[in-house]
Amino acid sequence: MRTTLRGAVAVLAASAAALAMTAVPASAITGGEPDGDGHPNVGMILFYEDGGRYRCSATLVNEYTLVTAAHCVATDGYTLVTFKSVVAEQPPSGLPAAADPEAGFTQAEIEAAGYVAGIAEAHPDYSDFTDLKNWNDVAVVHLATPVTGITPAALAPQNFLEKYRPASVLNKTLFELVGYGTEVRKPDSGPQKPTPQSYPLIRRVAYSPGQKMTDQIVQMNGNINDTRGTGGTCFGDSGGPSFLGGYLVTVTSYGYTDNCRYLGGYQRVDIPGVYSWLQQELQVRP
Secondary structure: OOEEOOOOOOOOOEOOHHHOOOEEEOOOOEEOEEOOOOOOOEEEEEEEEOOEEEEEEEEEEEOOEEEEOHHHOOOEEEEEEEOOOEEEOOOOOOOOOOOOOOOOEOHHHHHHOOOEEEEEEEOOOOOOOOOHHHOOOOEEEEEOOOOOOOOOOOEOOOOHHHHHOOHHHHOOOEEEEEEOOOOEEOOOOOOOOOEEOOOOEEOEEEEEEEEEEOOOEEEEEOOOOOOOOOEEOOOOOOOOEEEEOOEEEEEEEEEOOOOOOOEEEEEEOOOHHHHHHHHHHOOOOO
């Protein structure tokens, strides 16, 4: 799920009738804990779409390339990238705004503010959540300048997750989730119902057990009361990774509830159509 830094969460409805419920793209780590320096190759991305400013999460996979979700692709201008573990504890965020929101960020604006700039590109067969057999909610951000001093994450080999497909195996497998999504907690004032909060903007990590796998996605149980794991993902974690066996195996794609305390959906990066496309994109240089 992606989120706006100007207040309310932006939720895009998606049909997932075959999964017997409604999915909403964009997802913050619920439960879990601050990541600190645990995953320095996981960054936050900031971008504009139709004049609105949004954030997602992404993973550095080589010095010039980040992997994220297709629904996190900027339609206007450049994408801003930061690998700060703590972006902002409280408002204001200190993040720059585009001079022309309708045009989005320019490379010069991003770099003048001290951040890394890139151009995002969605998978050519991304179905915008309309085709469960061809979901392909994955994208890359091609950076204008290389990132040094950070070890990139390793992408899973093709079909890596197939050995975890039996439910008896998948349900006992814990996936490591990382992202910059907002916490789900009781607000400081008003009704004391746990809800996604806009701050802090920090990188967090949680562990979720597998629940279901298809040829496109892995579904995980992000309920913080599930004794097998420590939490899941929520608004702002979209595009962020899950790791297993030392590999980046999925990117956060969608959730089912507005309080992010149930199942989450994660796009596999090891399936042939995504894997082969990513291998091509890893060769792109500015």
